Amino acid sequence: MAKFAANLSMLFTEYPFIERFAQASHAGFHGVEYLFPYDFSADELVSQLHQHNLTQVLFNLPAGNWQEGERGIACHPGRAKEFRRAFPGQ
Known part of the structure; x- marks a missing residue:
């Protein structure tokens, strides 16, 4: 049986x-995902x-x-510090 996650x-x-x-949860989902x-x-x-x-x-x-057209910063070496801030405690 297929498993689906709710995109919140x-x-x-x-x-x-x-x-x-x-x-x-009330709709029966066990997994969730979301954008930002x-x-x-x-x-x-x-x-x-x-x-x-x-x-x-x-x-x-x-x-x-996003408003200026950026669609991700992980591939920009100069923005590594900014990227890492998305992972508190790491």
Whole structure:
């Protein structure tokens, strides 16, 4: 049987982002993914995952300045420090 993860950036958009974890759980999902979670602390996200018995399966890494056309910074050696900030505690 196929396993699907709820993309919380795309689904349940009638709810604020942080409330979408509960909605995904209520809909029967066990895994979630989302695009850019950087408006929320890692602690907030982990709390939601644990509270609703969900597994995070994917999230997008920093894209840089989206409005100026950037679509990722991992490949730019001069931006390694900025990239690493996406991984608190590392």
